[in-house]
Amino acid sequence: MPRLRIIGPGRAGLSLASALAPTSFEVVEILGRNDRVESAASGVDLVVIATPDSVIGSTAASIRPESTTVVAHMSGVHGPGLLGPHELRAAIHPLVALPDAETGAERLCSGAWFAVAGHRIARRMVDELNGHAFEVADDKRAHYHASAVIASNHLVALLGQAERVALEAGVPFDAILDLVRATVDNVARLGPRAALTGPAARGDESTISRHLAALGQGERATYEAMAAEARRLAGRVDSQPDVAGGR
Numbered sequence: 481m482p483r484l485r486i487i488g489p490g491r492a493g494l495s496l497a498s499a500l501a502p503t504s505f506e507v508v509e510i511l512g513r514n515d516r517v518e519s520a521a522s523g524v525d526l527v528v529i530a531t532p533d534s535v536i537g538s539t540a541a542s543i544r545p546e547s548t549t550v551v552a553h554m555s556g557v558h559g560p561g562l563l564g565p566h567e568l569r570a571a572i573h574p575l576v577a578l579p580d581a582e583t584g585a586e587r588l589c590s591g592a593w594f595a596v597a598g599h600r601i602a603r604r605m606v607d608e609l610n611g612h613a614f615e616v617a618d619d620k621r622a623h624y625h626a627s628a629v630i631a632s633n634h635l636v637a638l639l640g641q642a643e644r645v646a647l648e649a650g651v652p653f654d655a656i657l658d659l660v661r662a663t664v665d666n667v668a669r670l671g672p673r674a675a676l677t678g679p680a681a682r683g684d685e686s687t688i689s690r691h692l693a694a695l696g697q698g699e700r701a702t703y704e705a706m707a708a709e710a711r712r713l714a715g716r717v718d719s720q721p722d723v724a725g726g727r
Contacts, residue, residue, distance in 0.1 A: 484506070486509070487527065489510045495578045495588055499585040499609055505605060522544070525548070526552060537564075550569065551568065552598070554573055557621050558571065571597040590610075593613075639660065679707075
């Protein structure tokens with residue numbers, strides 16, 4: 481039974497601790513910012529650093545290395561190299577949103593995808609969580625993490641805009657969410673380009689102009705940027721209107 485200690489009692493650390501409860505991994509302790517971490521690698525097989533990215537390196541440097549203990553982090557943008565002082569290193573990044581510990585724990589053991597690197601114990605953990613592991617080269621970690629941010633964080637921000645604009649029309653947000661779910665299903669079945677519909681996809685610039693005229697000034701830049709992305713996906717990059725010359 482592998483024993484592990486988690487550093488970082490935030491959403492990621494607490495989600496992982498709860499998700500591992502029914503597995504063979506034994507979480508012996510969760511250390512917070514006011515705890516000393518020098519001996520964190522002592523008496524365990526694995527230390528998981530679940531802190532913000534900005535302090536992973538300094539946290540790892542504060543841990544006294546143990547020759548048989550793996551030190552891992554949960555960052556998506558960094559590889560195991562950030563854990564330089566330690567000979568046995570790993571990276572375990574869950575490709576799921578963890579809004580709170582309870583929801584996060586459920587998602588971590590519900591067939592989640594994990595980007596792993598380094599020591600084989602990372603894949604063992606994923607296996608015990610009934611997840612799917614894939615590897616990302618260190619020089620591609622930023623690309624990987626950017627794709628995750630676009631797919632999750634940017635999507636949430638975009639839906640925030642959809643909610644605001646729908647409110648202007650008195651449209652229930654639940655109606656918009658049903659459209660979103662169907663759209664994601666279409667993308668999963670057909671791929672992004674074949675699933676794309678709407679005015680930018682069909683070259684209907686007059687409708688886009690009507691949208692922009694109706695939107696408030698604070699909403700137009702995002703709409704214009706996404707319309708440009710839709711044109712690019714549809715192969716209509718040459719059809720973008722001359723914004724400087726008017727619409």
